[in-house]
Amino acid sequence: MLKDELPSIKTDLPGPKAKAIIERRLDAIPDAIACIYPCVIKRGEGAIFEDVDGNIFLDWVAGVGVLNIGYSNPxxxxxxxxxxxxxxxxxxxxxxxxxxxxxxxxxxxxxxxxxxxxxxxxxxxxxxxxxxxxxxxxxxxxxxxxxxxxxxxxxxxxxxxxxxxxxxxxxxxxxxxxxxxxxxxxxxxxxxxxxxxxxxxxxxxxxxxxxxxxxxxxxxxxxxxxxxxxxxxxxxxxxxxxxxxxxxxxxxxxxxxxxxxxxxxxxxxxxxxxxxxxxxxxxxxxxxxxxxxxxxxxxxxxxxxxxxxxxxxxxxxxxxxxxxxxxxxxxxxxxxxxxxxQNIPVKAKRNSEKVFSIIKEWQKTIYQIGDIRGIGCMMGIEFIKKDKSPNPLLVKEIINNAMKKGLIIEVAGSYGNVIRILFPLVITEAQIDRGLEIFKSSIDEAVKNDRA
Ligand SMILES: Cc1ncc(COP(=O)(O)O)c(C=O)c1O
CATH class of the missing domain: 3.40.640.10 (Type I PLP-dependent aspartate aminotransferase-like (Major domain))
Known part of the structure; x- marks a missing residue:
C-alpha cells in the first residue's frame, strides 16, 4: 500500500506530466500564491504521496500541519x-x-x-x-x-x-x-x-x-x-x-x-x-x-x-x-x-523523542545546527553561521537537496533559517528512519558548500 512505501524519485523534477500542470498553474492562478515545490499530487496515503509522474514523496510538511492523521485516512x-x-x-x-x-x-x-x-x-x-x-x-x-x-x-x-x-x-x-x-x-x-x-x-x-x-x-x-x-x-x-x-x-x-x-x-x-x-x-x-x-x-x-x-x-x-x-x-x-x-498523541511524543535525540547527535559535529527545539512532533532546527547569525541560504539548499531525494521539508523562522518538522503522526518507523537519512545527507551536502 502507498502508505507503507518509501520515497523514490524516478524522473527529473518536475516530471513531464507535473511540468505541464505547473505551466498551466503559472498561466491560470496569481503568482502571489507562492509555491516552491515542483510536485503535483495524484494520490496520498499516510505520510506519503505519489505525484502524476509516479514519483513517491515522503511528506514532512503535511499541508503545514493539516494532516496529523495522514492523507486519506480510510x-x-x-x-x-x-x-x-x-x-x-x-x-x-x-x-x-x-x-x-x-x-x-x-x-x-x-x-x-x-x-x-x-x-x-x-x-x-x-x-x-x-x-x-x-x-x-x-x-x-x-x-x-x-x-x-x-x-x-x-x-x-x-x-x-x-x-x-x-x-x-x-x-x-x-x-x-x-x-x-x-x-x-x-x-x-x-x-x-x-x-x-x-x-x-x-x-x-x-x-x-x-x-x-x-x-x-x-x-x-x-x-x-x-x-x-x-x-x-x-x-x-x-x-x-x-x-x-x-x-x-x-x-x-x-x-x-x-x-x-x-x-x-x-x-x-x-x-x-x-x-x-x-x-x-x-x-x-x-x-x-x-x-x-x-x-x-x-x-x-x-x-x-x-x-x-x-x-x-x-x-x-x-x-x-x-x-x-x-x-x-x-x-x-x-x-x-x-x-x-489509537493513542496517536502518545506515539507522536515517542517519535519526537527519537528524532530529537538523533538530531542532537548531529549537532555535535555540525556547528551550523544552532538549536533544536519544540514540543512533541512540532520540531524546529535553527541553522546558523559561525557567528550565530541566521543561515537562510544553507536552509534553502538543504530543502532543495531533500526534495530531489523525495523528502518534503519546509522553512520557518523570521529569518528563514529554521527547518520545521511536521510529519503526519501516523508515519511508520521505516519512514522516519529513511526521512532522517535523507535529511542528514541533504545537510551534509549543503554544509560542504557552506562558507559562512
Ligand atoms: C498559528 C496559526 N494561526 C493561524 C493560521 C492561519 O490559518 P489558515 O491558513 O487556515 O487561515 C496559521 C496557518 O499557518 C497558523 O499557523
Whole structure:
C-alpha cells in the first residue's frame, strides 16, 4: 500500500506530466500564491504521496500541519462519504445539523480552557478562527485592543495579517485594522546575551508590561494572543514560566488569554493541545482557536471559550454560511475519535523523542545546527553561521537537496533559517528512519558548500 512505501524519485523534477500542470498553474492562478515545490499530487496515503509522474514523496510538511492523521485516512473517508449520502450542507443559522452539535460537545469536553463550562463555534479556516476569537474577546470585555507577539503568524485575512509579525505578508495592502500592539515573544535562543533563563523570561515579561505604558492601558486590552509553539516564527515553544506570568498579567488586568492552536493542536504536541500542558502548569488559556488538522484536510476552524465569555457576544455578530459544514464536522468527529482510540498523541511524543535525540547527535559535529527545539512532533532546527547569525541560504539548499531525494521539508523562522518538522503522526518507523537519512545527507551536502 502507498502508505507503507518509501520515497523514490524516478524522473527529473518536475516530471513531464507535473511540468505541464505547473505551466498551466503559472498561466491560470496569481503568482502571489507562492509555491516552491515542483510536485503535483495524484494520490496520498499516510505520510506519503505519489505525484502524476509516479514519483513517491515522503511528506514532512503535511499541508503545514493539516494532516496529523495522514492523507486519506480510510475511517475519515468513510465518515465523509456516509455524510455525503445524506446531505453536504445545512447552514447553522437556518437549520441545525447534529454533527455541528456533537463536535461542539466533544470540543467543549477536551479543549482545556480556564472556564470549565464551554461553548464552541465553527468557521472555515485558521484566520477566521482568529478573527472570531478577537471579536469574541472584544464583545466579552467591551475593550478594543489586542496584544500579539514578534514572530507571530495568525493568517492572511486583513485582521489576521495585521496580527502577523512579518510585514512581507501584508506589504502594500494597507491600511490595516487598528488596535493591534506587539510585544517581544520569548525567543530564548536569541534572548539578550548573557541572560540566564530566568533573567530572559523576566526581560520578555517586562517588555510585555511596557506596552501598558507605551501603547495601550491594560484596561483597554481585550486579549493577549499567543501561539503556544510559534509556527511560522521558527517553532519556538513558549516557556512555562513565561506562560504562567502572562496568565497572571491577564488575571490581574481582566484581559483574556487566547491560545492560537491552529498549527499546534490535535495531537502534534504529544497531548491533544499544548494548552493541556498549560493546564497542568496551572495557567490554561481563556479561548482556544483551532483549524488545520481538526478535520483531516477538510476546511474547518473552531473557537472554544468559556460560557461566560460567549454570553456577552451579541446575537448575530458571529457565524457564517459554511462554518461547521456537515462534511467537515463528520470528518472532525472521526479525526478526534481516531487520535484518541489509537493513542496517536502518545506515539507522536515517542517519535519526537527519537528524532530529537538523533538530531542532537548531529549537532555535535555540525556547528551550523544552532538549536533544536519544540514540543512533541512540532520540531524546529535553527541553522546558523559561525557567528550565530541566521543561515537562510544553507536552509534553502538543504530543502532543495531533500526534495530531489523525495523528502518534503519546509522553512520557518523570521529569518528563514529554521527547518520545521511536521510529519503526519501516523508515519511508520521505516519512514522516519529513511526521512532522517535523507535529511542528514541533504545537510551534509549543503554544509560542504557552506562558507559562512
Ligand atoms: C498559528 C496559526 N494561526 C493561524 C493560521 C492561519 O490559518 P489558515 O491558513 O487556515 O487561515 C496559521 C496557518 O499557518 C497558523 O499557523
Amino acid at each position: 475511517e475519515v473517508v468513510k465518515a465523509v462519504c456516509a455524510q455525503a449520502q445524506d446531505y453536504f450542507h445545512a447552514m447553522p443559522n437556518i437549520v441545525t445539523h447534529e454533527g455541528y452539535i456533537a463536535l461542539a460537545e466533544k470540543l467543549n469536553k477536551i479543549v482545556p480552557t480556564k472556564e470549565q463550562k464551554r461553548r464552541t463555534m465553527f468557521v472555515n479556516s485558521g484566520a477566521e478562527a482568529i478573527e472570531n476569537a478577537v471579536k469574541i474577546a472584544r464583545g466579552a470585555t467591551g475593550r478594543p485592543n489586542i496584544i500579539v507577539f514578534s514572530g507571530a503568524f495568525h493568517g492572511r485575512t486583513l485582521l489576521a495579517a495585521t496580527m502577523t509579525a512579518k510585514k512581507a505578508y501584508y506589504h502594500g495592502l494597507g491600511p490595516m485594522p487598528d488596535g493591534i500592539y506587539r510585544a517581544d515573544y520569548p525567543y530564548m535562543y536569541r534572548a539578550p546575551k548573557g541572560f540566564s533563563q530566568e533573567e530572559a523570561i523576566n526581560y520578555y515579561i517586562d517588555r510585555l508590561k511596557a506596552l501598558f505604558e507605551e501603547a495601550s492601558l491594560p484596561t483597554d486590552v481585550a486579549a493577549i494572543v499567543a501561539e503556544p509553539v510559534q509556527g511560522e516564527g521558527g517553532f519556538i515553544p513558549a516557556p512555562k514560566e513565561w506562560v504562567k506570568a502572562v496568565r497572571r498579567i491577564c488575571d490581574v488586568n481582566g484581559i483574556l488569554f487566547i491560545a492560537d492552536e491552529v498549527q499546534s493542536g490535535f495531537g502534534r504536541s504529544g497531548k491533544m493541545f499544548v494548552s493541556n500542558y498549560w493546564q497542568e502548569w496551572g495557567c490554561p488559556p481563556d479561548i482556544v482557536t483551532m483549524a488545520k488538522s481538526i478535520a483531516g484536510g477538510i476546511p474547518l476552524g473552531a473557537v472554544t471559550a468559556g460560557e461566560t465569555i460567549f454570553s456577552n457576544v451579541v446575537k448575530g455578530t458571529i457565524g457564517g454560511t459554511f462554518g461547521g459544514n456537515a462534511l467537515a464536522c463528520a470528518a472532525a468527529l472521526k479525526v478526534i475519535e481516531t487520535l484518541e482510540s
